[in-house]
Amino acid sequence: RKEVEQDPGPFNVPEGATVAFNCTYSNSASQSFFWYRQDCRKEPKLLMSVYSSGNEDGRFTAQLNRASQYISLLIRDSKLSDSATYLCVVTTGTGGFKTIFGAGTRLFVKA
Amino acid sequence: GAVVSQHPSRVICKSGTSVKIECRSLDFQATTMFWYRQFPKKSLMLMATSNEGSKATYEQGVEKDKFLINHASLTLSTLTVTSAHPEDSSFYICSARAVQGANTEAFFGQGTRLTVV
Numbered sequence: 001r002k003e004v005e006q007d008p009g010p011f012n013v014p015e016g017a018t019v020a021f022n023c024t025y026s027n028s029a030s031q032s033f034f035w036y037r038q039d040c041r042k043e044p045k046l047l048m049s050v051y052s053s054g055n056e057d058g059r060f061t062a063q064l065n066r067a068s069q070y071i072s073l074l075i076r077d078s079k080l081s082d083s084a085t086y087l088c089v090v091t092t093g094t095g096g097f098k099t100i101f102g103a104g105t106r107l108f109v110k111a
Numbered sequence: 112g113a114v115v116s117q118h119p120s121r122v123i124c125k126s127g128t129s130v131k132i133e134c135r136s137l138d139f140q141a142t143t144m145f146w147y148r149q150f151p152k153k154s155l156m157l158m159a160t161s162n163e164g165s166k167a168t169y170e171q172g173v174e175k176d177k178f179l180i181n182h183a184s185l186t187l188s189t190l191t192v193t194s195a196h197p198e199d200s201s202f203y204i205c206s207a208r209a210v211q212g213a214n215t216e217a218f219f220g221q222g223t224r225l226t227v228v
Binding site for chain 1: 145147152153154155156157160202204206216217219220221222224
């Protein structure tokens with residue numbers, strides 16, 4: 001089983017749609033959770049951290065369920081500029097805090 | 112935010128030669144840096160954890176003699192792909208955290224696209 005698993009995608013949605021990404025992780029001792037965004041041929045960039053209480057940043061809402069080892073990202077009112085690959089990221093371990101990436105879910109938002 | 116600079120951004124080399132990739136933290140000290148590899152349309156795969164002043168920790172399946180890592184200072188880690196072959200062609204990317212701890216953002220270098228011909 002992969003350490004971090006995401007929806008396979010790709011997701012093709014019209015502008016204005018609401019999109020939900022799901023992610024599960026296998027290590028119950030994982031400490032921190034993030035969603036990163038990666039544009040084609042670019043490095044990943046942090047979109048938002050994910051907290052147990054859930055957090056929202058504009059059109060983006062992230063949720064964490066530690067009991068189910070499940071993370072989600074909701075994008076409301078999708079924009080063309082939201083087209084990218086969304087990576088679920090989990091940090092585990094001590095000392096070096098190894099960062100593990102999910103395979104990513106590609107999102108295409110169309111006019 | 113913190114800046115991580117990676118060089119070169121693109122390199123083409125012949126089979127059998129070695130290629131060195133540098134990863135620098137420009138405005139913070141990083142005792143630990145991470146090296147990833149990404150194939151087209153695939154996720155980033157952690158190759159190794161680079162520790163300043165000590166040996167790197169390699170992930171299972173990654174050949175340490177093939178991918179040499181040196182972390183000689185708090186701001187520089189290098190990855191050398193030795194005796195490169197076409198199957199080593201990939202996107203290599205490094206990352207570091209400005210502050211030790213799990214709850215802090217990881218900053219990434221711009222990545223290096225290696226093509227071995």
